Amino acid sequence: MAETSDPPTDINDTASRPPLLTTKLYIPPTRPNLVPRPHLSRRLNESLSRKLTLVSAPAGFGKTTVLSEWISQHQPAVAWLSLDEGDNDPIRFWAYFISGLQQLQPGLGETTVQLFQSPQPPPLEVCLTALLNELAVVAEPFALVLDDYHYIENPTLHEAITFLLDHAPPQFHLILTTRVDPPLPLSRLRSRGQLTELRAADLRFTLAEAATFLNEVMGLNLSAEVVAALEPRTEGWIVGLQLAALSMQGRQDITAFVHAFTGSHRYIVDYLTDEVLAQQPLVTQNFLLQTAILDRFCAPLCEAVTGQPDGQSTLERLEQANLFIVALDDARQWYRYHHLFAEVLQARLRQTQPDLEPELHRRAREWLEHNKLTHEAINHALAGHDFEQAARLIERVHSVMWQNGEIKTLQAWLAAMPLSVRHTHPRLWLVQAWAAMTIGELSEADEQLREAEAALTVLDKDRARSLRPEVLAFRASYASLSRDPAAVELTQQALQALPPDYWLRGMLVVFLGAAYYATGDLPAAAEVLAQGRSMLSSPAMQSHQIHLLPLDGMVHHAQGQLRRAWSLIRQALDLVEPGGRPIPFVGTLFTY
Template sequence: MEEIQQTRPPDRYELLSTKLALPRPRPSLVLREPLLARLDEALEYKLTLLSAPAGFGKTTLVSEWIATRGERQDPLPVAWLALDAGDNDPARFWRYVIAACQAFQTGIGKSALVLLHTPRRPSLETVLTTFINELAQLAHKCVLVLEDYHVITSSQIHETMAYLVDHLPATVHLLILTRSDPPLPLARLRAHGDLYELHAADLRFSLAETEIFLRQALPFPLSAEAITRLEARTEGWVTGLRLLALALQGREDTWDLEHMLGTFTGSHRHILEYLVADVLSSQPERLQEFLLQTAFLNRLTGSLCDAVTGRNDGEHMLEQMERANLFLIPLDDMGQWYRYHALFAEAMQHEARRRLGEDYLRTLYDKA
């Protein structure tokens, strides 16, 4: 492994305590007991990967699991680290991870921290070996949660994370929350039975959960037909349902709902602001361009996307989007045909018209 980059790690007082704080569970309108039970089951594995697009309730689910664990089984010590882009410095990253693990036992990781502070720092492998040996002394099961791992782009951190997972003691369970699958040895972990996975398909609200949510979130009753239409409209996307409820706050009758059913599309202000600001804008420029150019396709495959964009990277871009959980829904088992989530497609279409213009879009699709 490479030597640690020569960036001085922050002193203890420089660590931001809010990054290490367990998120306060939101009042839940829908108790997702089957998913809570699956997280209990996942403790038998080394790593739980919770990988889904923005707004699918990853953090809410895990914080609820932690808060209610004592009602089902013995509570567990939990270390929580909310990652951000600044954590791509390896020394800072591991400083925060070790600090988070103080929740397991006071003083855990002290020897590893000494190595991080030495003037001539040893390799990360040496630091992690020391840290892992300290974790192995724990007498009880603990859980380390890394939130928003998708912000980590450092290959050195990914490499050392793989080393940690490979040598993780049985008393420590790692839970990663991310918008995209991380570049860790996931295939090997699956093959060895060390990986438990939850994805968007698992986190989507069912029709029954949608009914419970809407009946509690809205100030007036809904017909079964209206609930079915809204479930189909949002495709179980939790944030979509929350934004719908927000849009209906202060309304007093079902006429408003009928009007909303006709107007609640990806171009609705709440949906558009969320998907453009929080999802589209965080993507590389080339991927943003691809999304906007292909947003009007009802079905996507590499060659069809190439015909529209005039590029030859359609298949690669679709694979990249699938790994990044960018609201892309597979239509076959071969990984060839896809479609966009309906609200996402409509939001991208609205943004494409704004940025690219109708005339330009017309030439793209006439050419295809």
């Protein structure tokens, strides 16, 4: 892999929550020489008295630019979250949602984050009610932008946003940008005067705005007649105008070009991208095509993927040339391509260099892994069909992800893996089993455990021997959750077989105590949990202590030892309060 400089740091990587990309929370910086659009700014200012602003239009209509320009000029109290496909994981979505709010109100929503990230979180309405109560005490009006909401397809998240809108305090305002209307109660909000809508008809450039854009922003010197001929052909579509302007630069036959400029948006993009790319130096064309596989990129990452030096100067040239590159931070270290442009570049790469794409994903994966951006590294391993590397990385991070509550992301990764890879990596069956157990899908968990057990029979002896204690640990966990009378014996066997630092060991102690509690053997439950408190005394085991102490309190309460029960609950609260963490539900265990 090519030598590269260190990446810019934008990760908030803590043990208590999933790592967050801070660039997703940056308000996109405005470009110089933007076309003024005061009529849209006025509508956005007026919208803040309503519950929701919906900015809905196809790709390339300047949705994000309009909002960033408004924020820059008027300085409203607005936070920002740029969404992507990975945000369909509810744990990740709410971690980012609340982190966005915390850009304006530090500390807001911490309790809610911990509720969502509990291994067995309470019902969604309970979590959202906690968040709404915190929003209600904020004194000043404020808003949150969810940019590119069309990436959200999880019905649970749509239901949650609906609940928030129905019950939000008057000082909170939500702004969505999207390519398609979301499944939210728009008609109801519209009828109640609680919705502001900006659509393609509102966002497209007028004739005067198109003239300003083409001549002042893009540096052309077009006559009023040429602009008047081009504007209806693009229907004010901003990206279409930008592509047309790039194609006209240096042309002598502009009038003929404009009159020949017809077709649907898709064909316009295909045609003009050919013209734009053809006018770029070969090294720039290759850079664009090869970096189009990246959801976001910085100079060192681009250098690693393309093998070309001077990544930063190349990115600066692309930005200066208006080649559909979007800065993600004020320092202009991280970038992305306009989504539509990226899609066209990716299609061209597959058409012209189909064998190169897996190699590009491999280079990206290596760089991202080296720079501890493991989630993105896994995505590139999967995109490049490098399933062995994806399996290796998932095996490395699965325990931390489980403790952070990123179950949906794990499940999505595993769903993309061929069964043949799981058969050679039985730990992936275990990861899938634990994910299923965590969300209460016990029959699915049992099926995955059986697959893991079967896979052990075809492994070499050393690998099988190292995995058997883990299989036993998961089987014991399943037995406890499914109320199997053999749970006590299986859990004892697992605790004896596992190494002292195994990540699930603390939960097995809780499961053993719960198994005794379920059978009515309260003295045995109390003894196990007392031993567990000693074993889990280190700060690294605090998440397991927060499970153990409430259960221990229940055992002593059942024994009539109310003072001791309260003392144990108080200890749990002492662990919770410094970090703002709630006591997680262990509801499945406590329904015996």
